[in-house]
Amino acid sequence: MATGNKQIQQLARQLYQLSFVNGVVTAEQVAGVLEYVEKHRPPNSMAVLRAYQRLIAAEVARGQAVVEHAGPVDVSALNAIGTAMARKYGRPVTTIEKRHDALLAGLRVRIGDDLYESSVAGQLGALAESV
Amino acid sequence: MFSTLHVLAQAASHAADAAAAHGEAASGLTKITQDFGISVPDILAQILSFSVVAFVLWKFAFKPVLATLDERQQKIASGLSYAEEMKRKLQAASEESSAILKKAQIEAGRIIDEARKSAKDHLEKQTQEATAKVTDVLAKGQQAIELEHRKMLADARSEIARLVVTTTERVLAKRLTDADRAAYNDAAARELTNV
Numbered sequence: 001m002a003t004g005n006k007q008i009q010q011l012a013r014q015l016y017q018l019s020f021v022n023g024v025v026t027a028e029q030v031a032g033v034l035e036y037v038e039k040h041r042p043p044n045s046m047a048v049l050r051a052y053q054r055l056i057a058a059e060v061a062r063g064q065a066v067v068e069h070a071g072p073v074d075v076s077a078l079n080a081i082g083t084a085m086a087r088k089y090g091r092p093v094t095t096i097e098k099r100h101d102a103l104l105a106g107l108r109v110r111i112g113d114d115l116y117e118s119s120v121a122g123q124l125g126a127l128a129e130s131v
Numbered sequence: 132m133f134s135t136l137h138v139l140a141q142a143a144s145h146a147a148d149a150a151a152a153h154g155e156a157a158s159g160l161t162k163i164t165q166d167f168g169i170s171v172p173d174i175l176a177q178i179l180s181f182s183v184v185a186f187v188l189w190k191f192a193f194k195p196v197l198a199t200l201d202e203r204q205q206k207i208a209s210g211l212s213y214a215e216e217m218k219r220k221l222q223a224a225s226e227e228s229s230a231i232l233k234k235a236q237i238e239a240g241r242i243i244d245e246a247r248k249s250a251k252d253h254l255e256k257q258t259q260e261a262t263a264k265v266t267d268v269l270a271k272g273q274q275a276i277e278l279e280h281r282k283m284l285a286d287a288r289s290e291i292a293r294l295v296v297t298t299t300e301r302v303l304a305k306r307l308t309d310a311d312r313a314a315y316n317d318a319a320a321r322e323l324t325n326v
Contacts, residue, residue: 069316071311071315072313081320084324104312105303107319116323120315124300128292
């Protein structure tokens with residue numbers, strides 16, 4: 001079982017590496033990989049596809065900055081955040097805007113597993129924690 | 132005894148014969164015996180009968196009585212000796228019992244002293260242990276009260292903070308305008324771009 005899992009992870013990682021073009025995951029490459037898997041049907045193909053999906057989703061999340069906000073936000077501010085994150089992580093980062101009124105005011109940026117926040121709700125939470 | 136009586140009778144008879152033979156020389160003695168009515172044969176017979184009675188008495192009365200007396204004398208002496216022995220033994224037993232009693236009294240005194248000392252030590256030990264326990268219980272109680280007090284203060288502080296934050300959030304949600312939020316968002320964007 002352990003050996004099977006290892007083989008699945010290894011194959012998923014190989015497929016994941018084939019999905020890059022110039023260090024970026026492209027939709028065309030992913031489609032090609034999926035077509036290859038559908039055509040050849042490797043052993044445990046469903047498990048391989050699930051592992052491949054997790055890897056691709058993590059890579060996509062690393063290239064996306066989800067910007068949650070309460071109230072209006074300028075596009076220039078969003079672009080500036082995307083530029084700053086790309087500079088920080090050393091790879092292209094696209095921003096996705098998402099309204100979140102519970103923040104009251106301010107922004108929360110989630111990129112991969114990292115979280116950056118400058119909001120009224122966050123400051124009130126920090127205040128409550130510090131008391 | 133018999134031989135003595137026989138010799139006496141022969142001597143008396145020989146004396147009488149000698150007196151009769153001498154006649155004149157013995158006339159005084161004869162005259163006395165005649166004056167007092169003494170008859171030699173009677174005397175001899177009385178001596179003989181007396182001797183027989185004396186012998187019988189000696190043989191069958193005096194000797195048993197004397198033997199009985201000797202036996203009683205021995206018994207009395209033995210009894211006295213036994214009494215003396217018993218007296219000595221009693222004295223020795225009395226002295227021994229006195230010594231044992233004295234020794235027992237000393238031992239009893241020593242045991243009583245040890246018991247008193249042990250009781251005193253035990254009492255002191257118990258007192259110290261009780262004092263230590265009381266101190267420990269008091270300290271633990273004080274600690275528990277202190278912890279409870281701190282916990283209560285922390286809970287109260289946390290609850291107050293939660294209420295303040297909730298109230299503030301509600302107030303801000305109602306009072307903040309879009310312009311306020313936009314201004315805050317611009318400031319937040321500037322902050323985040325400088326990360």
